[in-house]
Amino acid sequence: MPSRTYKRHDRSDIFIHWFNAACWLLLLLTGVGLIQNPDVDPFGSGYPAWLRSVVGGGGNLLAIHEFIGLAWIAGFVLYLLVNFRGARFFLAEVFAVSPARDMGWMLKKMVLMTLGPKALKAVGVSPDLPDQGYYNMGQKAFAQASVVGGVVIAATGVIMYLSDRTFGAESTGMIGWAVALHFISVGLVFAGLLVHVYMAAVSPEERPGFKSMFTGVVPGDYARHHHRLWWEKVRTEPEQGSE
Ligand code: HEM
Secondary structure (H helix, E strand, O other), rough: OOOOEEEEEOOHHHHHHHHHHHEEEEEHHHHHHHHOOOOOOOOOHHHHHHHHHHOOHHHHHHHHHHHHHHHHHHHHHHHHHHHHHHHHEEEEEEEEOOOOHHHHHHHHHHHHOOOOHHHHHOOOOOOOOOOOOOOHHHHHHHHHHHHHHHHHHHHHHHHHHHHOOOOOOHHHHHHHHHHHHHHHHHHHHHHHHHHHHHHHHOOOOHHHHHHHHHHHHHHHHHHHHHHHHHHHOOOOOOOOOOO
């Protein structure tokens, strides 16, 4: 039975994920280059100065950053038009949290990854993780942060973009908040992103999930072991490939 595959993502899901990842990379690289404050610049002033010289000045770098940000927002609007059902499914899965099962999973997973199963057994707790659905609680926590953070980053980015063009001096307070929230949200999502990339691309046990972000499908034994509640729902459905 578990040798068959189960469809996890369709083509538009795969496209929006990698489009989002590429935009994030470019926005981080250009955004960090825009920082001109030695007290907060993560790589020192050498990188911003170098990037500005490569693109012909800070004005050009800002225009490039804004262009990528607007293309990022447009990509998501297009995705919502093409696959609104997929987006609704994603949001429903990501924000559905069962406190007892999901918090238990999260706490045990953290102990297993740091201290190992012996630490749980030593205090009389079974190291078996509670069954998870389409996403596990770690994936849900990161997805929640990236959805909320993404909306804040996009909205504050648009406010900053318009501030150079249309807003007057009376909007200075709002623009100050937009700048602060933009930075805080990027920082929080980036912190989660480090764990996400490790879990998704480096951790060997998640390798079938990584491959599914290209093929759209996962093998049955992976689905059963990692996402049992989802597997129980879909196991009787006919086999599908990625569309
Ligand atoms: C090199 C970069 C990245 C890699 C290798 C990667 C890999 C993956 C993989 C393999 C999955 C599928 C998990 C599954 O369905 O079982 C996934 C899902 C997801 N990715 Fe990424 N990703 C990357 C960058 C990003 C970025 C930049 C974001 C957003 C800031 C992001 C947000 C998400 C979200 C929200 C999901 C669904 C929930 C989850 O599985 O955590 N990813 N990613």
